[in-house]
Amino acid sequence: MADLDLGPLLAAAIDAAHDAAREILDVYAGDFAVARKSDQSPVTLADARAEAVILPRLMAAAPDIPVISEEQAEATGLPAAAAERFWLVDPLDGTKEFIKRNGEFTVNIALIEAGRPILGVVGIPAQGLIYAAAGPGTAGRHDASGTRTAIAARACPPEGAVVMSSRSHETNTDLDALLARRKVAERRIAGSALKFCRVAEGAADLYPRIGPTMEWDTAAGQAVLEAAGGRMTRLDGTPFTYGKPGFRNPGFVAEGR
Known part of the structure; x- marks a missing residue:
């Protein structure tokens, strides 16, 4: 597979998120x-309008890379199998939070290669922020003025982990059992891929998820987190990959250093 220059693709994805x-x-x-x-x-309507501006941007930047996007998949169906390299897009992650008007919704754009997210952009429209990365050490937070600040995941502090969990998916007994094996200092709730960003920037330490998600929910956040020095695995510790049948995810643990 030909090498990619990720710089222009990251710039296009950031522009699309804006x-x-x-x-x-x-x-x-x-x-x-x-x-x-x-x-x-x-x-x-926001889901559709966001997707309508993202897809042309990505296709113009890389005509040969197919795009799998949530609303497009709803309209036309998912491919039977994933390409070796493809975009994954959730034009509005956290629609429930958008409807509640609590600001906790994101724009997720990721580039997948050989089952791994190699580029990710998570936009937080209500905060005017974009988190973006394309490989180790490249994770940054862009504010509304365009100023970029490098971010890095932290090692879990001695007093215990700050744990992120989903606002719209209640904590269940399986999650409680998982956390029982960890030293937890605080539990915080947030919607959408915002949780990945909090771990990636060192404001939290752990984001476990037991319930189902789709690949477009997690790929961009994983790319940013791993570029910031964190990691994400399945619940059994094995690698978390993309292009799975049906593009559905198992449970996972995303954590800092």
């Missing part, structure tokens, strides 16, 4: 209807 954020916030500022997809998850 454009998507503008579309999302325009919808967010007014009244909007909520529909239901085939799996009964909610969807709004």
